[in-house]
Amino acid sequence: MRAAWAQGLLPGALWLPVLWTLLSPACCSYGPPGWRFTSSEIVIPRKVPHRKGGIKMPDQLAYSMRFRGQRHVFHMKLKKNLLPRHLPVITDSNQEGMQEDYPFLPGDCYYYSYLEGVPGSLATLDTCHGGLRGRIQVDDFTYEIKPLETSSTFEHVISLLVVEERGEASQRCDIGEEETKPVFEDLELLGSPRAGTYYLWRKHPKDTRVMYIVSYSYINHFKNQTLVLEHVMIINSIVDTIYKPTGFNIRVRFVLLWDTTDAVSLEIGNAFAFLRNFGRWMHSTWQHRVSHSISVLIAGQLIAEKNHYAVQGAICSGRWAVLFVAARRFHVFLASTIIAHTLGHQFNMAHDSPHCLCFRRTHCLMTPVPNLQDTISNCSYPATHQWVLKWDTCMWQLNVPYESFRYVAPRCGDKIINQLEDCDCGSFKECASDKCCGTDCMFTPGSKCNEGDCCQDCKFSPPGTICRDIGGICDLTEYCDGQSEKCPNDTYIQDGTPCSPRAVCMRGNCSDRETQCQALFGRNIKDGAAECYKQLNMIGDRFGNCGMKSQRGGPRIVKCSKENFMCGMLHCSGLSSIPGGGEHTAFRHLSVRYEQVEHHCFGYDAHFGTELPQMGMVVDGAMCAPGRFCLGKNCTSHVDLNFDCDVRRCNYKGVCNNNHNCHCMPGWKPPTCEEKGEGGSEDSGPPAGRQQRLRTYIHVDMHRIIPLLLTRLILCLLSILAGGIPTLKEAVSSSLDKDET
Template sequence: MPGLQPLSAQLRGDPCLPLLWLFLGPICCSYAPPGWRFTASEIVIPRKVSHRVSTAEIQGQLSYKIRFGGQRHVVHMRVKKSLLPRHFPVITDNDQGAMQEDYPFVPRDCYYYGYLEGVPGSMGTLDTCHGGLRGMLQVDDFTYEIKPLEASSKFEHVISLLVTQKTPGEDEKCKIGGEDTNQADEEALLAEMPRAGPVYMWWPHRKYIKLLYTVAHSYFLLNPNQTSVIENVVIMNNILHSIYFQAGLEVCIRVLCIWNAGDGMRLDIWRDGGSLVTRFGLWKMQRWQGMIPHDTAVLLTGRRFGNDRYYAHRGGICNPNWGASFVCVGNNHIFLASTLAAHTLGHMIGCRHDGPGCRCFRRDKCVMAPETGLLDMLSNCSYVTLHEVVHRWDPCLSTSNVPYNNFPYVANRCGDKKLDAREECDCGTMKDCAEDPCCENSCILTLGSTCSEGSCCVGCNYAQPGRMCRDVLGICDLPEYCTGLTHTCPDDSYIQDGTPCSPLAVCVKGNCSDRDMQCQALFGFNVKEAAPICYRTLNMRGDRFGNCGVRVIRGGGKPVKCEEDDIMCGMLHCANVQKIPGGGEHTTFRHIVVHDVTPKTCFGFDAHFGTLTPQLGLVVDGASCGPGQFCKDQNCTFYPDLNFSCDVSTCNFRGVCNNRRHCHCQQGWKPPNCDVEGGGGSVDSGPPPDKRKETRAKIRMSVNIEVALLLARFALLCISGIIGSLFHLREVVDQRYEETASEKL
């Protein structure tokens, strides 16, 4: 037939085909087929499950019912809040070959960590950024991929079982040097591992690994679309975050560098992963470490180097030049590439390969297994190393992912709603300025205005002296008043620390609280502080349920037992508790019975150290702990230790001392010493309103009103008399007219 040629002719007609393969070979990660495949797929329709407390939807949580693998599952999801920086810098090459920095829009509130209800050890790493569910579900040793079905109008999704497959003749074992495990050493280490961790393990710290991702040109050529590359890197980091989050580590993206026009350093000369990573570490230290501080860097490539698909320096985390690794993404599935990156990250943290004694929950192999695969769970051996990393103090991992800003100097400009040195006001945009009667769009005040904002700015002018601009917040607080000279309220002031405010407490930093009040704030009305035996027995133990605070040491946070004199200032213990409130995550309510002559119940509250939850379980400052003593920083302090230089005698017993040790006088006496009649207040609070003037004004107003009412009544009386006289006159005239008419008849 025309157009068909013998096979031999076709082969002879393509002499350049081997040469073509020679050039295309280095672009791919391997010459073999991909190391993964889908074994089964099915169409599912996730059904959303409502998360409600009363009638309010719980923010940041989602649940879906999904049937796959012959079973019905409920997937619970919680949003990740620190996965991406607020400003996500992406560095690329422009048309002229120069680097440019952009901040593309990447949704930050659609990435979730999840699990399957009723399946212990399950894990989900999902996102909803494109309208449906997309991501990875791990059920025991099975890895599923879920993604929306394209062009479906019924919210249909495709869920597929993903497996790895070995390429014949290839060794998949990790080749990072110095990783041979010693069985005898490992057994000795496992034998020494306690069933429960040391005393400070129950309060985990949170550490942050800030990654600098670099996309090599070979990987970019596989899919030359910057948006797609950014999306894949975020998905990869999302999986890394899920794997290490349970160990107290948050894996964050610091910056993404894409070599879209060509590699930033020569890569083709390196024949193995070790030499590549060494050179890449030196390059990124010289190029980026001073400009964008980070903990480690990951180079994503589209080809192998020698026989290495990945490589990292063990223990290189936070090292400026050794903190580097590479992962060949190539034609690997993004989930497989992510688990390879998790393996290399484990090496950089200091983890060794798992040996025969290492186990992870409901998994055949763990992340640090010598032979890598779709592995998502860390072993008990890895947790030993990670625990040391998480609980030691260091300036590297302890720093959160502060947004990178390439512009340390920002020029002043009118319209940014920030009052600069040369501006009288700043009302913002043209629309905002059109609605502002005090400020023009040129950042100058309107005619006749003296201010445009502030608690002491009323009607575009300074408020009159004596106007209250900050009310008292409690018995130990003091009010502030406008001075009539500025638009701002005077600085906050409060009663001097140590001033008695109740039979069982003194003022401290403007607050007045004793142990009874604190117990009622935690557990409700009618709750009292527990018996003294609770404080004597528990607070001298120095453990989770009784201590005088947590001391930050190199090994982490360690609870400190109370000295005998300080037991009433340590952990708070309450009695008569009828109902336990909801404390939220990372909190614990405890109930301990202490045996004395009669059993005593001791209720308390504990917020885990290292979290952002306020520590409400310790006795607050200011509570009485003995005659002439009060609690201060979990120590029982004597009043003379405060070194008072101001007291009520300084104020002539007509006022109190404030935190600046100035007299705040009662109404009717003038500061600074309250020895002359005046309006009250202090030199720090602004002049309070003159009550005598207000009283005179009120009296004058009431007198004026009474006089006006009397005049009004008199006027009404006169008017009614005149009207009555007119009516009477009319009657007389009518009567005379009738008499005259009758006489004529």
Template structure:
């Protein structure tokens, strides 16, 4: 269904001209400003020891330097994990197709920085190629710092960069201005007070993709330089969005070094061109390298425009695309304009006269292009409102999948059992501790197994040894069969088996709403009033929903339908103590009015947190006469596909999840019609009574033998000690007698 939905949107590119007028895309045609250096001076940064409580601070650097007649201390904090471990770069091959490479890219050398004692100062620096290189922003002044070539004294050049505004600036499309009132209305209605401050502490991560067109490559004539500049542009954007806790993560780069993969000048308008580029991205590698948005950098203007972005297109495979004319522009300006473009994709409009930013004349979302590095108050409000209402789940995922797995030849000692190996105990040192496996990856003499829940002392465990115990009344035990080292498949009672007056078994679990409330809040806690479910679960927010479902822009909480309210968010009553559930979780208490005021206690976890969702009603709880919850939907019992007839088990067992009889003790599977040891054909043989009696007898014999041997050892030890003591006493007596006789002879003489 997902791919069909996307294709439906992709086919709409023929309507883009009308779409652009109606929905007023963010598209401007400013004349590009120029730039020049007004002054430069040579400085020698002196490293300052950065210690906290006597310990060296990791990932932080500080330098003392003097420029423009003032002493400054520059503090730098490293930006970690802004790129994948294996960074993909797509380029053209000889046949014109895209080939995938993974070049070496310096990492852990990009820094966010500021000047000590200078409010509002920001900077983006890197140390990737020796020395300090980047930009510093102090009020409306932009400084470039870079190492002085051929210097042996760590000298750097600091230059003041001044923008030269063009004489004429073309205004934005009239639709953008008309759209401003609509945006203000949307912002005024957005539920900012609750979600914004509650989720503000959770950082978001925007996964970026950049493409360099053939015309831009012709200007650079060097793929390495393009990669370097795009990484620095990405770092500038990360610095700009850092105050709103939005990390800019570079996912991949595509360089059209031979030919443009998409024709850029034949579609009639820039919106159609960018849409076709998004279509190409979707069909070629979108599912392999998933990104949240993309920017196409060109060396020429497309249809006279400087940049283009689909308004609120973030996280959409087609509309999450944009274009920026980079040309010969200074890389600092490229970073600032890219941040402006990302703002439009996030749903931001241009700043109004009432918008302002700290110690800056113009802000990032200003209509006038320039070196802007600070978000305005309007942008802060808009980003938080849009992230919460549209993009929160999409931007909450930090981990990025990697699809390039380096080939490693299989070998003995890698702790992976290959086709020609019986076992693999690892290194020589590890193998000395493993009695079952040799260093040649073969079983030791007399061994038949090395690992597994049914491997005991290098032998298969005896039939009947339990290898997986039950977890509840809806679970079934498994036993070793004496023929292999692994435990049989984990099975449970068939879904739909009655287990309590208010629940049926589902996925091996039996839990109604009362039991679930007690597991969350403690003993004697009960399910809340039906008013809590009927009023809250229809809201579709974090305090009441029917789970998180896929929506355009990412996963969002889904409001419950009338018949499903008792299967959505769990609500409990009579809660007196709230337990701790760790980070990224919240217990909430809401009062609703029905016939009387009702207290509703609930639990929820943040969408992007790796925390189990315990706040939703579990499957199997009753939600009405003959109906039970399944996947947050109230489902009739007939739709649970419970087809177990206990007559097939002769009323002496239950059906398991594989629809086989699990017999009670004393009855033999598969039909439980004859006397036997119980269990099922899937669970392995349970221990027989004879086996249990024999085991008890052997255990008692072993204990008796141990006691007898211990007593014998103690007796021997006591006899040895007695003999030694007796011999020692005889020697002492003889010595004393000899001394007495010698003394007596002396006296007689």
């Protein structure tokens, strides 16, 4: 039986189509909403302690509620870095120009969720405004959950959302109408949309940084910029959830609002022409200012009679990395799915053919008629990853910060030394433990500094105090100059200076291939045979190459030439056991044969697509041929480094540093090391003089000797006392014996 409150609402629901028909001309609408709720139920979520292995997980929540006739537990995991800490929101108006704001938008309240015991279930929830809000997908059913207003018992409403069925021709997506390659249609599902045995399933997350532009028609319809920004955040979170299994993180880069007029006219008869105009405007106005992967226009009206449009496979292509979706008449969940579908075309996803499948869904994300689908098919996975392997430059870059920053009024206590401040120790609590800097951001009486490598007891360290010691035989020591709290810039022996029979100095490091093998695998490990380098590195795959080459469309593996094969991937020998590897790394053991002799080649490699250091590559400075060494995966000579060190210029009493100056040995004075002096260079600061070193040694030795002498004196007194007591007893005893006699 239908609940009484539902029966009361039904007549009003039947009047809605009539009202939309009457109001649409006056409101300039292009049709009634294309969705409706068919049923609702009241639930009360109960928080469940979420623990893993007995440990409380601070970024995970769990709620239990009775839903669909039985009790379910929702497991929620926090989405991190979904939007910047200070999200720039640009308002573009003709009267006032561009205004940049940083409104408070909570970013630590969006969750990726699923229902316990319901395979294939997926939910995008948030707790940003109290209670649970968001989308729940169970099989082909889409639900909306939100708090029940005015409820005092944490009641929520869960409603079943359906999309109005119109003619397929009016809803069909016509972007990139082409057949899916049969090789991908043959993949079978084994309980997961990524179950195919395909190398590209190896997941390394990539950031797709989205710039959202909201048209004037959309903003004018809602007449509330806060609500519009909330829609953008919900849309982005749902799209991020849909693409989460593929390894793509969908991030908000920044938001641009056209609040008085559209910067690019939406009144155009051709969708492709609009994308061209929109892309040109974005490229000329914003691409050089803010790096991003794609621009998404959320429009409030149809553009060229289309709900959405994009160019197939255009991600990372500059002015063509744009798309639009007319989202005003759509529920925000449906708008999110259509954006995800259109973004899929940018990732080179074609429409799913009848052979394409996804787990526990009748239709998948790339069905030709977008609806509320949320799962990517077995056909779309490999197509996307193959494309990204070739065209992912904009998702390999680090997240370059926006050129403008939030304005913060300078103040004492912000830990930034501003004008008229000597220091800034932070809050009152932090300053309480700082004896050199006061709460007024001025030095305490007698203090000259409060931090720095050359600051000791609120004073500048004496000249000659070591502030940065050597880190290896190719590094040089830096000393305080007694006039500043800062240590001089790091100096090291000039690149190309020989440091061992098989290596030269390179950026302060001296390492040959054998030393590198021992650092990776332990002592007694040797460098691999030359045939390992020659046969493997000249192949050009993940087990033998000369690194990655950046180019338009993303980096590609480079095979080594016959001149550079000793400078590619590192190969070692002599391992007796398989070592462990870190995350995203793989240990490899390959064998090569040359003249009836088998050589074993061991090494590490990092999976393609990670930003891990290339620990499996030969380090710069290792010798690769007589008189030649590795530099940037090339076997090169001193000429390429502009090596100009002549020890005669330093009178054979010093070495050249990275600034091409002489660093003199102790006892000789820079810059030419001709005269007697203390050593060092003009760049390293003055070393301590002999008298000062002697005073330091005496000072240090006295601190060591005095406690030792006191300890020995106390032990001596104790031993005397301990030895004297028996003697005293014997004397008293002999005296008593004499008295008795």
